[in-house]
Amino acid sequence: YLSDTVKAMECMHVTDLHRDVSLRVTGEIHIGGVMLKLVEKLDVKKDWSDHALWWEKKKTWLLKTHWTLDKYGIQADARLLFTPQHKLLRLQLPNMKHMKVKVNFSDRVFKAVSDICKTFNIRHPEELSLLRKPRDPKKKKKKLEEVEEDDLELEDIHVFLGSIYSSPGLYSKTMTPTYDSRDGSPLSPTSAWFGDSPLSEGNPSILAVSQPISSPDILVKLYKPQSLLDKAKINQGWLDSSRSLMEQDVKENEVLLLRFKYHSFFDLNPKYDAIRVNQLYEQAKWAILLEEIECTEEEMMMFAALQYHINKLSIMSSDNHMNNSEKEVDEVDAALSDLEITLEGGKTSNTLGDITSIPELHDLSLFRPKKLTLKGYKQYWCTFKDITISCYKSKEEAHGTPANQMNLRGCEVTPDVNISGQKFNIKLLIPVADGMNEIWLRCDTEKQYAHWMAACRLASKGKTMADSSYNLEVQNILSFLKMQHMNPDPQFIEPITTDINPECLVSPRYLKKYKNKQISARILEAHQNVAQMSLIEAKMRFIQAWQSLPEFGVTHFLAKFQGGKREELIGITYNRLIRMDASTGDAIKTWRFSNMKQWNVNWEIKMVTVEFADEPSLSFICAEVDCKVVHEFIGGYIFLSTRAKDQNESLDEEMFYKLTSGWV
Numbered sequence: 072y073l074s075d076t077v078k079a080m081e082c083m084h085v086t087d088l089h090r091d092v093s094l095r096v097t098g099e100i101h102i103g104g105v106m107l108k109l110v111e112k113l114d115v116k117k118d119w120s121d122h123a124l125w126w127e128k129k130k131t132w133l134l135k136t137h138w139t140l141d142k143y144g145i146q147a148d149a150r151l152l153f154t155p156q157h158k159l160l161r162l163q164l165p166n167m168k169h170m171k172v173k174v175n176f177s178d179r180v181f182k183a184v185s186d187i188c189k190t191f192n193i194r195h196p197e198e199l200s201l202l203r204k205p206r207d208p209k210k211k212k213k214k215l216e217e218v219e220e221d222d223l224e225l226e227d228i229h230v231f232l233g234s235i236y237s238s239p240g241l242y243s244k245t246m247t248p249t250y251d252s253r254d255g256s257p258l259s260p261t262s263a264w265f266g267d268s269p270l271s272e273g274n275p276s277i278l279a280v281s282q283p284i285s286s287p288d289i290l291v292k293l294y295k296p297q298s299l300l301d302k303a304k305i306n307q308g309w310l311d312s313s314r315s316l317m318e319q320d321v322k323e324n325e326v327l328l329l330r331f332k333y334h335s336f337f338d339l340n341p342k343y344d345a346i347r348v349n350q351l352y353e354q355a356k357w358a359i360l361l362e363e364i365e366c367t368e369e370e371m372m373m374f375a376a377l378q379y380h381i382n383k384l385s386i387m388s389s390d391n392h393m394n395n396s397e398k399e400v401d402e403v404d405a406a407l408s409d410l411e412i413t414l415e416g417g418k419t420s421n422t423l424g425d426i427t428s429i430p431e432l433h434d435l436s437l438f439r440p441k442k443l444t445l446k447g448y449k450q451y452w453c454t455f456k457d458i459t460i461s462c463y464k465s466k467e468e469a470h471g472t473p474a475n476q477m478n479l480r481g482c483e484v485t486p487d488v489n490i491s492g493q494k495f496n497i498k499l500l501i502p503v504a505d506g507m508n509e510i511w512l513r514c515d516t517e518k519q520y521a522h523w524m525a526a527c528r529l530a531s532k533g534k535t536m537a538d539s540s541y542n543l544e545v546q547n548i549l550s551f552l553k554m555q556h557m558n559p560d561p562q563f564i565e566p567i568t569t570d571i572n573p574e575c576l577v578s579p580r581y582l583k584k585y586k587n588k589q590i591s592a593r594i595l596e597a598h599q600n601v602a603q604m605s606l607i608e609a610k611m612r613f614i615q616a617w618q619s620l621p622e623f624g625v626t627h628f629l630a631k632f633q634g635g636k637r638e639e640l641i642g643i644t645y646n647r648l649i650r651m652d653a654s655t656g657d658a659i660k661t662w663r664f665s666n667m668k669q670w671n672v673n674w675e676i677k678m679v680t681v682e683f684a685d686e687p688s689l690s691f692i693c694a695e696v697d698c699k700v701v702h703e704f705i706g707g708y709i710f711l712s713t714r715a716k717d718q719n720e721s722l723d724e725e726m727f728y729k730l731t732s733g734w735v
């Protein structure tokens with residue numbers, strides 16, 4: 072059986088024929104030659120062009136067809152799979168619907184996500200990635216089929232083979248829809264499903280329209296992370312962008328979550344981004360309903376009112392969508408011009424050239440907590456200039472030397488607001504040598520709060536009130552507060568009807584706290600503030616309000632810090648790293664990316680080290696999570712921050728891999 076001339080005796084398994092095949096070849100044969108011989112031996116008429124060899128033991132694709140078996144180091148006993156590169160994934164979209172998509176399992180995940188996004192018509196695929204489905208630790212392990220059944224109750228499955236599978240010439244866009252002979256799924260061109268330009272064609276794409284949550288059971292059933300540690304666990308599931316799905320043990324038909332990974336949305340534009348805006352709105356909606364992100368009660372009612380409004384308009388617009396395409400385009404234009412929505416990471420703001428003096432703020436009380444109670448505070452009179460707050464004992468002393476001065480660069484800014492209680496506080500955590508200094512600012516009015524809050528947010532980024540984004544920030548804060556006002560004019564409130572479904576609009580915590588009727592009444596009151604908004608404006612406002620929440624954009628990971636004893640968290644955001652207390656989430660110290668010199672990973676001891684221009688370096692060990700995931704978050708944000716407004720769709724993919732794989 073074995074001859075001297077045969078160096079390798081390959082045992083190959085052809086996955087889609089369920090056949091084992093042996094070939095007699097020498098070690099000098101190329102991979103391409105092996106595949107040719109194999110296909111000859113199989114003698115089955117079939118398009119094999121998508122097939123490639125997979126080396127099971129080494130978990131690697133043999134894609135370099137000109138390499139020999141010897142060069143790959145493949146021995147006679149190696150088992151190789153001859154298998155299609157494109158396989159089905161069950162993708163859970165941000166709106167929680169599942170779709171079956173054919174994806175190239177040998178492409179790097181970054182490329183696979185780009186292809187998926189191209190099919191779905193979502194711009195800026197670099198902001199999304201794939202996440203493994205989190206397991207609810209409380210649920211007992213079930214058999215696979217049962218879990219699947221569980222899912223099916225929640226999902227609409229749309230099966231399609233998108234353009235990602237149609238290599239040019241396979242079928243054209245004009246080809247009439249047909250069906251896959253194997254599983255009967257429609258093989259329609261994607262344009263029929265999603266539309267090339269859904270808004271302009273008056274063809275509401277299924278991905279661009281929000282579907283109301285149909286039953287409160289869904290909310291009850293879905294996994295809700297209870298603590299920051301639970302959230303950190305979910306983040307362990309992000310796939311490695313620079314490796315393929317197959318190499319990461321993703322199986323055919325596995326459920327993966329497609330999510331906006333980096334909370335930085337470049338150039339979000341309702342005109343081109345109908346699907347992106349809707350999916351973003353949906354991701355925000357579910358994050359709030361599943362309590363993945365904290366918000367106050369007043370904010371929850373505002374989100375519920377916006378959701379109620381969006382549901383209503385979505386049903387209306389899909390009822391007569393043949394009629395109102397023009398209206399929608401008008402609405403988009405209106406939303407664009409009125410709103411001038413600038414989201415974080417969006418338009419670059421320029422400092423206005425014609426401002427001669429930088430605006431200042433005066434007259435505010437500031438207090439420092441004594442032993443964390445707000446009672447024993449010391450009050451000062453403060454002014455805000457550039458990025459510095461100066462405190463004086465009294466207004467009269469304001470021309471003298473301040474009792475205290477604080478530079479706000481790099482500080483953490485958190486609101487503490489209760490509108491009905493007329494409480495407008497700002498909590499500042501200001502970095503000092505050995506941690507963070509806690510300061511509270513107390514504003515008397517909404518207007519004063521909006522100005523100081525905007526100034527603090529800008530100052531934390533090192534920008535002054537002269538920056539062109541300042542006024543916009545003030546307006547955004549004011550409109551955010553206005554949406555939460557509760558001074559209803561009874562004349563305009565809709566009567567409570569059963570179709571409000573408050574169980575589907577607020578998180579389970581509030582369902583426990585109040586009666587449904589009470590919640591309905593409050594949602595309808597809050598709805599008054601948003602009832603005039605167009606559909607697209609309401610979604611954009613929802614996204615914007617989500618971005619205003621203190622925890623927005625922080626991705627948590629479990630970490631052990633050098634010198635630290637307890638388990639702690641590292642929070643990664645678009646512009647900084649935050650060391651946090653694992654139980655309370657309080658910031659212990661923050662570091663800005665803008666101040667970073669370099670970072671690297673010691674893969675052996677799983678340690679990430681970040682060096683800064685003017686402070687001691689930071690080192691932490693990735694506990695539980697693969698260091699690559701953390702590394703990729705840092706590199707990914709650095710990559711995203713290099714995007715420029717005038718940059719077109721093409722991305723520097725190699726730069727992304729360099730930054731996220733530690734090649735620099």
Ligand SMILES: *[C@@H]1O[C@H](CO)[C@@H](O)[C@H](O)[C@H]1NC(C)=O
Pocket residue numbers: 121134156175176177178179238
């Ligand atoms: C699938 O991905 C691999 C690796 O990037 C690539 O070589 C191959 O051409 C891709 N297949 C198709 C049909 O695009």
Ligand SMILES: *[C@@H]1O[C@H](CO)[C@@H](O)[C@H](O)[C@H]1NC(C)=O
Pocket residue numbers: 391394
């Ligand atoms: C289209 O809109 C017009 C006015 O806006 C309305 O009168 C008409 O009934 C609508 N048609 C359909 C099919 O909804």
Ligand SMILES: *[C@@H]1O[C@H](CO)[C@@H](O)[C@H](O)[C@H]1NC(C)=O
Pocket residue numbers: 367368489490491492493
């Ligand atoms: C907000 O203030 C109102 C009025 O003072 C009070 O009833 C309510 O409990 C406060 N809410 C929170 C969350 O503190």
Ligand SMILES: *[C@@H]1O[C@H](CO)[C@@H](O)[C@H](O)[C@H]1NC(C)=O
Pocket residue numbers: 717718719
């Ligand atoms: C970007 O694309 C548009 C049209 O697609 C083109 O007119 C413009 O010149 C491009 N800009 C750059 C900087 O490549």
